[in-house]
Amino acid sequence: MRKIFCIIIAIIITAITAGCWDRIEAKQLGIVSSILYDITEDDEYYIIVEIRNPSAIGSNTGGSSGESPRVTVSATAESFPEALRKVSIVLERTVFGGHNKVRFITENHAKKGVFKLFDYTSRDFIADERTFMVMVKAEEPKSIYEVKIGLSDLLGQHIRDL
Numbered sequence: 001m002r003k004i005f006c007i008i009i010a011i012i013i014t015a016i017t018a019g020c021w022d023r024i025e026a027k028q029l030g031i032v033s034s035i036l037y038d039i040t041e042d043d044e045y046y047i048i049v050e051i052r053n054p055s056a057i058g059s060n061t062g063g064s065s066g067e068s069p070r071v072t073v074s075a076t077a078e079s080f081p082e083a084l085r086k087v088s089i090v091l092e093r094t095v096f097g098g099h100n101k102v103r104f105i106t107e108n109h110a111k112k113g114v115f116k117l118f119d120y121t122s123r124d125f126i127a128d129e130r131t132f133m134v135m136v137k138a139e140e141p142k143s144i145y146e147v148k149i150g151l152s153d154l155l156g157q158h159i160r161d162l
Contacts, residue, residue: 024094028093030049030051030094030095031051031052031096031098031099032049032051032052032095032097032100032156033050033052033070033099033101033154033156033157034049034050034101034154034156034159035048035049035102036103036105036106036141036142036145037080037103037104037109037114037117038106038141039108039109039112040076043112044076044077044078045077045080045082045083046074046076046083047076047087048072048074048142049072049074050071050072050145050154050155050156051070051071051073051091051093052069052071052154053067053068053069053070069154070154070155071091073087074087075087075090079120080116081120100131101131101154101157101159101160102132102133102134102156103121103131103134104134104136104141105133105136106136106138106141107138107141132159134159
């Protein structure tokens with residue numbers, strides 16, 4: 001009788017305590033396709049994040065209202081995590097880097113060192129470790145998001161498919 005009682009208690013405790021304590025609905029996520037890292041002259045971190053626009057993806061006309069399939073948001077801060085938090089505030093969504101395809105690193109950032117970037121991305125539990133790293137050598141690195149990319153909707157997906 002005592003064994004049965006212990007088994008029933010164990011089943012009840014398991015049923016009550018099982019679950020996702022940090023669950024975030026998919027509608028609340030900003031799914032990253034690519035991200036550009038740069039450092040300003042003031043040694044602040046500048047990022048541009050390309051986010052999928054789910055309301056525009058999947059239609060031939062670019063969404064019901066002619067929306068772009070991607071949204072780009074930029075932020076400047078003293079650290080990468082702080083810059084990503086600023087992007088989340090602007091988007092009103094949680095930035096999710098699990099589907100990130102490409103990390104663009106500017107020449108300026110590479111010259112000043114990328115250790116802090118690699119340290120942050122290797123420790124971040126959401127960041128995808130299999131992303132492509134692409135060095136951008138340009139006067140205006142953010143102009144890569146203004147390029148026509150053919151049949152792909154997202155720059156990150158286009159680079160990944162190459």
